[in-house]
Amino acid sequence: MRRPVIAGNWKMYKTAAETRDFFRAFQPLVAGSNHCDIIVAPPFTALAAAVESARGSAIGIAGQNLHWASEGAFTGEISARMLVEAGCRGVVIGHSERRQYFGETDEGVNRKTKAALAAGLTPIVCVGETLAEREGQLTHTVLQHQFEGAFAALTPAEFSRILLAYEPVWAIGTGRTATPEMAAEAHRYLRDRAAAQFASEQASALRILYGGSVKPDNIKGLMAQDGIDGALVGGASLDPKSFAAIVNF
Numbered sequence: 001m002r003r004p005v006i007a008g009n010w011k012m013y014k015t016a017a018e019t020r021d022f023f024r025a026f027q028p029l030v031a032g033s034n035h036c037d038i039i040v041a042p043p044f045t046a047l048a049a050a051v052e053s054a055r056g057s058a059i060g061i062a063g064q065n066l067h068w069a070s071e072g073a074f075t076g077e078i079s080a081r082m083l084v085e086a087g088c089r090g091v092v093i094g095h096s097e098r099r100q101y102f103g104e105t106d107e108g109v110n111r112k113t114k115a116a117l118a119a120g121l122t123p124i125v126c127v128g129e130t131l132a133e134r135e136g137q138l139t140h141t142v143l144q145h146q147f148e149g150a151f152a153a154l155t156p157a158e159f160s161r162i163l164l165a166y167e168p169v170w171a172i173g174t175g176r177t178a179t180p181e182m183a184a185e186a187h188r189y190l191r192d193r194a195a196a197q198f199a200s201e202q203a204s205a206l207r208i209l210y211g212g213s214v215k216p217d218n219i220k221g222l223m224a225q226d227g228i229d230g231a232l233v234g235g236a237s238l239d240p241k242s243f244a245a246i247v248n249f
């Protein structure tokens with residue numbers, strides 16, 4: 001039985017003060033929500049406020065990115081060790097916005113995933129096809145490349161600590177969600193890749209989150225699908241009421 005995960009990716013939204021306000025409103029709404037893991041990924045400058053606000057609750061705080069080196073002359077970057085010290089339990093890696101705007105490659109995703117694992121963080125690794133790729137019948141090819149690239153040379157034990165997020169790029173921030181059936185089909189394909197690269201034990205335990213315009217009114221249909229184990233939520237995670245409604249699907 002895979003425990004559901006609902007994760008919020010705040011992108012470049014919310015100051016530390018806004019983060020405290022969010023948690024003040026959000027926590028009472030999910031105080032009894034023990035049916036799933038809840039993760040919030042604020043911007044770096046709001047991590048401390050989020051960790052402090054979530055202290056004593058089961059809500060896990062995650063970074064949105066990291067550098068693969070443990071330290072060094074990498075201006076503007078943050079290491080896994082720094083995220084751990086800030087109180088993070090996880091980190092989002094390979095989000096499509098980072099691939100699209102900041103040149104993130106599958107090789108970089110692999111290095112970051114290994115660095116996160118080595119530091120004890122849970123990597124939330126994102127994969128997903130663009131609209132042109134889907135329309136060109138390339139969805140499986142793209143997912144296969146991204147999957148194999150991200151998880152190259154991982155041991156089965158390391159892979160078992162991964163959260164995988166399937167996020168079709170055409171559904172992110174567009175209000176256009178994949179149908180539950182489309183999402184479930186992609187999840188099945190990714191689970192098959194996990195079985196092929198690792199083993200059926202890792203594949204059946206792998207938690208795969210769907211991301212792409214998840215809202216309170218579509219989460220139930222998505223979560224009703226067999227292989228959808230949770231959601232990575234962007235826009236709708238910024239509002240305490242809508243994120244709580246998604247958590248309490």
Ligand code: PEP
Nearest residue numbers: 172173211212213234235
């Ligand atoms: C995301 O940022 O990962 C995301 C899925 O965004 P949205 O929910 O706004 O589409």
